[in-house]
Amino acid sequence: MDNCVHHLIFVVLVLSLVFVPSSAYALQQAGGTQDPGPEIMMPGQFTQVLKEVWTFLKGETENYLASIERKDEFETAVEFERKVTDSRRQYLAKVIKYSRDQKLDQRVFGVLFKASLESYDADKQLYTVSSSTVVDAPYNIPTVQCVIRRNSYVYLADSIRAGYRTSSLYVRLPSGTKWQVSRDLAKAAKTEEPSIYFRANVKIDIEKADFKDKAILELVPVELAFLNNASDQVYWAVPIR
DSSP states (O other): OOHHHHHTOEEETTTTEEEOOOGGGSBOTTTTOBOOOOEEEOHHHHHHHHHHHHHHHHHHHHHHHHHTSSOOTTSOHHHHHHHHHHHHHHHHHHHHHHHHHTTTTTOOEEEEEEOEEEEEETTTTEEEEEOOOEEEEOOOBTTEEEEEOOOSSEEEEEEEETTEEEEEEEEOOOTTEEEEOOHHHHHHHHHTGGGEEEEEEEEEEOOOOOOSSOEEEEEEEEEEEEEETTTTEEEEEEEOO
């Protein structure tokens, strides 16, 4: 294995896993065309996307629930149940239409989290890296729940900041994770630290129909990459299942 490949290896000490660059950056086998990749976004931009989706869900869900809140005194039970069924069908159709109009079923958002190069062990050629960036996300209300699909790298948590309740998206690597990298590349990365980021590739799924009294806005991480955002050099990338 040559030096270039060694530079791209990421070792998880505790889990004994080796991560290599994701195939998302390779040519597609069919047709040999370049994968267009994710839509790159800074934290504030992704927050705005989430806010727009959340606002739509909130409005439609509250309207739907209000329409079936009680039976009119002149309605029969059968008529009321039919109304509930029809209202539910119309509500789900609006949600799916919005999702498809916004291409949420196709889009991947590459959210950038500023990385910190904490310390380098020259003997073992291991770099400790982390990120303290948090991305504001919609907080949960009774009619709209914002959740994240379970994974080992990107998390969503409620918190209190400046006296306000918030929900935050953040990156946390598994315990013991180090970046295995040669000294020369480590030194080069350190000089360019302002451009070093984690990029979480995330999809948004709002098409869940399992809940009768609320909407679910689910964040689905599909990949985490560690890169130089200025030069587009990807040091490592790992798919998230």
